[in-house]
Amino acid sequence: MKANHVVAIGAAIVLGATLGFGRASHAAGKTVSIACGSEGATNYNLCVKASKQWAQQTGNQVKFITTPASSSERLALYGQWMAAHADIDVLMTDVFYPGVLEKGLVDLRPYLEEDETELFPAYLKINTLDGKLLAVPWFAAVGVMYYRKDLLQKYHLDPPQTWADLEKDAKLVQTEERAAGNRNFWGYVWQGKAYEGLTCNAVEWLASYGAGSVVALDGKVTVDNPRAIAALTMAKSWVGKISPRGVLSSEEPQTLQVFYAGNALFLRSWPYVWSVAQAPDSPLAGKVGIVPIPKGPGAEGEHTGAIGGWSLAVSKYGKHRKDAIDLVKYLTSSEVQRMRFLEGALMPTRMALYEDQAVLAKEPAMKIFYDAILSASPRPSAQTGAKYNRVSSVLYTGLHQMLLGESDPQATVASIAAKLDELSDNGKDW
Amino acid sequence: MAVPEPSPGDARSQGMTLQQRRVVWAWVFMSPVLLALLAVALWPLVTTFLASLTDASISGGDGRLVGLSNFLHQGATGWGGVLASHEWWRSVGNTALFTLVTVGAETIIGMLLALVLNSRLRGSRPLRAAVLIPWAIPTVVSSEIWTWMLQQQGGILNLLMLDAHLIRQPIDWLSDPSLMLPAVMMVDIWKTTPFMALLILAGLQTIPRDVYEAARIDGVGPLKTFFRVTLPLVWPAVLVAVIFRMLDALRVFDLIYVMTGAVPQTETMAVYIQSHLVGFGEIGYASAASVVMFLIMALLLVAIIWSGHKRLLGESR
Numbered sequence: 001m002k003a004n005h006v007v008a009i010g011a012a013i014v015l016g017a018t019l020g021f022g023r024a025s026h027a028a029g030k031t032v033s034i035a036c037g038s039e040g041a042t043n044y045n046l047c048v049k050a051s052k053q054w055a056q057q058t059g060n061q062v063k064f065i066t067t068p069a070s071s072s073e074r075l076a077l078y079g080q081w082m083a084a085h086a087d088i089d090v091l092m093t094d095v096f097y098p099g100v101l102e103k104g105l106v107d108l109r110p111y112l113e114e115d116e117t118e119l120f121p122a123y124l125k126i127n128t129l130d131g132k133l134l135a136v137p138w139f140a141a142v143g144v145m146y147y148r149k150d151l152l153q154k155y156h157l158d159p160p161q162t163w164a165d166l167e168k169d170a171k172l173v174q175t176e177e178r179a180a181g182n183r184n185f186w187g188y189v190w191q192g193k194a195y196e197g198l199t200c201n202a203v204e205w206l207a208s209y210g211a212g213s214v215v216a217l218d219g220k221v222t223v224d225n226p227r228a229i230a231a232l233t234m235a236k237s238w239v240g241k242i243s244p245r246g247v248l249s250s251e252e253p254q255t256l257q258v259f260y261a262g263n264a265l266f267l268r269s270w271p272y273v274w275s276v277a278q279a280p281d282s283p284l285a286g287k288v289g290i291v292p293i294p295k296g297p298g299a300e301g302e303h304t305g306a307i308g309g310w311s312l313a314v315s316k317y318g319k320h321r322k323d324a325i326d327l328v329k330y331l332t333s334s335e336v337q338r339m340r341f342l343e344g345a346l347m348p349t350r351m352a353l354y355e356d357q358a359v360l361a362k363e364p365a366m367k368i369f370y371d372a373i374l375s376a377s378p379r380p381s382a383q384t385g386a387k388y389n390r391v392s393s394v395l396y397t398g399l400h401q402m403l404l405g406e407s408d409p410q411a412t413v414a415s416i417a418a419k420l421d422e423l424s425d426n427g428k429d430w
Numbered sequence: 431m432a433v434p435e436p437s438p439g440d441a442r443s444q445g446m447t448l449q450q451r452r453v454v455w456a457w458v459f460m461s462p463v464l465l466a467l468l469a470v471a472l473w474p475l476v477t478t479f480l481a482s483l484t485d486a487s488i489s490g491g492d493g494r495l496v497g498l499s500n501f502l503h504q505g506a507t508g509w510g511g512v513l514a515s516h517e518w519w520r521s522v523g524n525t526a527l528f529t530l531v532t533v534g535a536e537t538i539i540g541m542l543l544a545l546v547l548n549s550r551l552r553g554s555r556p557l558r559a560a561v562l563i564p565w566a567i568p569t570v571v572s573s574e575i576w577t578w579m580l581q582q583q584g585g586i587l588n589l590l591m592l593d594a595h596l597i598r599q600p601i602d603w604l605s606d607p608s609l610m611l612p613a614v615m616m617v618d619i620w621k622t623t624p625f626m627a628l629l630i631l632a633g634l635q636t637i638p639r640d641v642y643e644a645a646r647i648d649g650v651g652p653l654k655t656f657f658r659v660t661l662p663l664v665w666p667a668v669l670v671a672v673i674f675r676m677l678d679a680l681r682v683f684d685l686i687y688v689m690t691g692a693v694p695q696t697e698t699m700a701v702y703i704q705s706h707l708v709g710f711g712e713i714g715y716a717s718a719a720s721v722v723m724f725l726i727m728a729l730l731l732v733a734i735i736w737s738g739h740k741r742l743l744g745e746s747r
Contacts, residue, residue: 100488184583245605
C-alpha cells in the first residue's frame, strides 16, 4: 500500500504542477478531486477556471478528472468508481444519474437550506430521491423551438402556438420556398436518430398532448393511451412531408447544420443554439426567433420542453467531504453561474439570474428560457431509477422503428408498454 | 546469447538426456511470454467468464452467483437469458451477414488492388502509400466523416450524385431501413480493403519470378497463369488475411456505434454487448453475451484453421 501512496502522491504532484498548482509548499490545503465534464468543452474550461478561484480563496487544491463526453459512458464510469469506492469528491451528474447512483451520493439538503428556494423547483425535483437532495443543479437546458423570423414575416405568419400551426406554416413556407428555387428547403428539423435525443423529443410530444410521461410517478407504465397514439401519429406524419427522412439519422449537430445553412423553417433544440445562431458571424444573425415547444390539441395540450442540464453531486467515498461540499456551493453560487453564462452561455439554475442586469444585457431573451424551464417536463428518470437507461433505450428504439416506417403508432406503444412492463414486473419493481 | 551448451558429462550427472535438457530450457525461455499471455489474454477471459455467472451490475448489484441463468433460465413469462433473447440472435445474424459481405468484397477487391500494385507500373510506389490512407484513419474519425458525407440533407455524396444527375432525390443512407446495413458495410469495405490488399501484396511478392517465366515459355495465357500459378501460390497469404479480417469483422463495433447507434437493422454482437454493459450497466448479462460471442468466434476459428491446415500442410510438403 505504501508504494501505492507514493505513486498517488507523485501523480497528484505532477497533475497539480501541470495545472498550475505547483506552489512551493503543499502544506496548507487539501486536494479535492472533481469530475466536471470532458476536456475542451466550454463547461469544463469554465469549471477549471472557477475551481481554481475557489482553491486560491480557500488554500486548497483541486484535482480535475476528465470523463467521457457521452452521458451514458460517463455514468458507467461513475458506476465503476462507486463500486471501487474511489476517492473522488465531486461528480457532475446528468438529470437521470441520481436514481442510478443513489447509494453512493451524499444528501446535500442539510447544507443548502437557504439556497433551495432560489433554484428552479423542476431541477430540485429531479435531483431529489426519498427526500434526499443528491445533487445541486448547476446549469440548465430545456427543449425549445427555433424559427426563422424573416421567413414567417415574409409570409405574414405568427410564431406557432400549437403543433397544428407548426405543420400548417411548415407546409406553406416549404412549398413556397421550394417554388422560389431552394429545392432543399424543409419545414421542420428535429433529432430522430435512435439515441437519448429522440427520447427527449418524444417526451415533449407526449407531454404536449397531455399523454403522460411514459411511466407515471407511481411506476405504472402509461405510454399505451389514445393521446400518445395521436401524438406519435402526428410525429410519424412529419417524416418525408415537412421533415426530411434524414432527421432519422440526425443528432443535434446535423439538425443545426440544416437550420444554419438556411434550409429549414423550424428547429427543435436546446438553449445553446440561440447563442450560435445570434453570433455576429452567423448567417442567421437577427433572423431567428424562439418560442416554447408547441402544444397539442384540446384542453390537455400544453407547452412543455424536455428538461436537460447538469448538476454537481458529492460522492460518499471521497475523503474530503466538507471541502467538497464547499466547492459545490461555490461553483453553484450566483456569481459563478453568472460568470459561466456571460462567458460560456451556460444557462443558470438560479431563478434570480434570469432578471440579473448583466445577464439581461448580454441576452434580452432570458424570459423565454425562464418560462420554458418552469414548464419543462422531466424524462421518466425519477420513477425508473437505475433502469432509466433501459427505459430510454426501449423508447427510442421502438419509436425509431415506427418513424422509419416499420410499425404503426398503435403497435409501437403496445410493444413499448409490454417491454416496460416486463422490465418492471408490471410497473411494480423499478 | 549464452545458452549453456550441455556437455555429455553434465547430462549424465543430472540424469537428463540432451533432449530433456533442451525441453527444460525451452520452457524457461518461453515462460516470460507465457506469463504475459496468461496475464493479458487468459485473465480477462477468466474474469469475464466468472462475471457471467453473477448478477453484477453497475448500479450496485452485489454480484451474487446465479449459475447459468444469464445464459438461459425459465422465468415467469417464458425463457430468459442471452440464448433465449431474440435481440441477441438478431445481432448474431447481422454480424454474420456483415462479416460475409464485407470480408468477401474486401478479399476480391483487395486481390485486384494487390495485383495492380504488384505490377511494375510507373507510380505504383506512391500508389501503395496512398491506398493505405483509409486504413490509417482511426475508425471513429472516418465513421464520423462518413456519417456527415452520407447525410440526406447536405451530405456531399448526395450533392455530388445530384449534380451528376445520377439520382433525382437525395438517398437517405442512414435512415432507410433497407440501406442502413449496406451503408455501414460500404464504409467498412472502403476502410479495410487496403489492409487486405497489403497482406495479399506481401504474399504476391514472395512468388518467384521464374515461375512466371516458365509459364510464359510454356505459352500459358494470363488468365490461366493467374488461376493455376498465382492463386495457388498466394493462397496461404490470402487465407491468413481472411482470418484476420474475419475476426475483426465479427467484433465490429465503432463503425456501427457511430454511424447508426444500436438499432435493430445494424446492431451487431459487440454493439449489443456494449449497450448492455455500458448503457444498462448489466455486467453479468453482458459478460454472458461476451462468453457466447467468444465461443462462436473460437469455434469458427478452429473450423477454419482445421480446414485450412490440411491444405497448408499439403502444399508445403
